[in-house]
C-alpha cells in the first residue's frame with residue numbers, strides 16, 4: 273500500500289521532518305481521511321516551540337479538509353467520499369463537570385488535533401467522527417481550511433465580545449481577516465490594529481470593510497465596545513484596555529501569549545473585563561460554518577506544498593503572510 277507522508281515535529285525547537293509511515297487504521301469511532309488541504313495556524317508554532325502541552329513526536333495541523341476514505345464500524349452520519357473538516361478539538365471525555373455543563377471546550381481530559389493526536393500536515397489522518405464537521409459546498413478545499421480554527425475560534429471570541437457595535441481586532445492575520453468580514457456583515461464597525469507601519473496590512477483590512485486601520489499603539493477615533501486580540505503579544509492587553517469604553521471587554525483569542533505587563537488599575541476600572549478564549553465547542557463549529565456561508569466570507573490564502581511546511585511556518589512567524597497559509601499535499 274502507498275505509505276502516508278507527514279511533516280512531523282520530533283521534539284520542540286526542531287524543524288519539521290518529512291516521514292513516511294503506514295496509513296493509520298481507523299478505530300471504530302474514527303474516520304480515515306485523505307487530506308486535501310490543511311491550514312497553518314499560529315498554534316502550530318506554539319507546538320513547534322514547546323510553548324503549550326503537546327506530545328512528541330507529533331504531526332501538527334488542525335484546520336484539515338479532506339475526504340472520508342473509510343469509516344470505523346461505530347461511525348454514523350458520514351459516508352465514504354464525503355468532504356469533512358477536522359478542527360482543533362479532537363475528543364472530550366463527556367463525563368467531567370465541564371463536559372456535563374455543556375462547556376466541552378474546557379474538558380478536563382481533552383484531545384487536541386495536531387497536539388495530542390496526529391494532525392493534518394500529512395496525506396492521511398484518522399479523526400474521531402463525532403468531532404468532524406460537514407463543510408459548506410461553496411468553499412474550495414484550500415479556502416475552507418482556515419475556517420476550521422482561525423474562523424471558528426475567532427467566532428467564539430466574537431461571541432464572547434458581546435453585542436457591541438464597535439469592535440477592535442488586534443493582529444490582522446488569518447483569524448482577523450475572516451472575523452472582520454463576519455462583523456461587518458453583522459452591521460458592526462470594525463477597527464483593525466496591525467504591527468506599526470504595516471501599511472499593506474492596514475490597506476488589506478480596509479479592503480475587507482474595516483472603517484479604520486492603524487498601528488497597535490494608536491488610539492482609535494472612537495472608544496471600542498470590545499477588542500479581540502489575535503496576536504500572541506501580552507503588551508497588547510493594556511493597550512486594548514485603554515481603547516475600550518466603560519463596560520467594554522478585551523478578549524484574548526490565542527492559546528498562548530507573552531507576559532502581560534503591569535498597568536494602572538484605573539485602566540480596568542469602569543467594569544472593563546479581560547477574558548481568554550479556550551478551544552471550541554462543536555456548537556461553535558456548526559454555527560460558525562453556517563455564518564461563514566451566509567456572510568459570504570472570502571478567505572485569502574497562500575498555498576504551499578505539504579513538504580514546504582517549514583517555509584509556511586517561517587512566513588507566519590515573520591508576519592510575511594497576507595491572510596492564511598494552507599498546505600496542500602501533492603496527489
Ligand SMILES: [Zn+2]
Pocket residue numbers: 364365366367368369370371372376378379380381382
Ligand atoms: Zn470532559
Ligand SMILES: [Zn+2]
Pocket residue numbers: 313314315316334360421422
Ligand atoms: Zn488553530
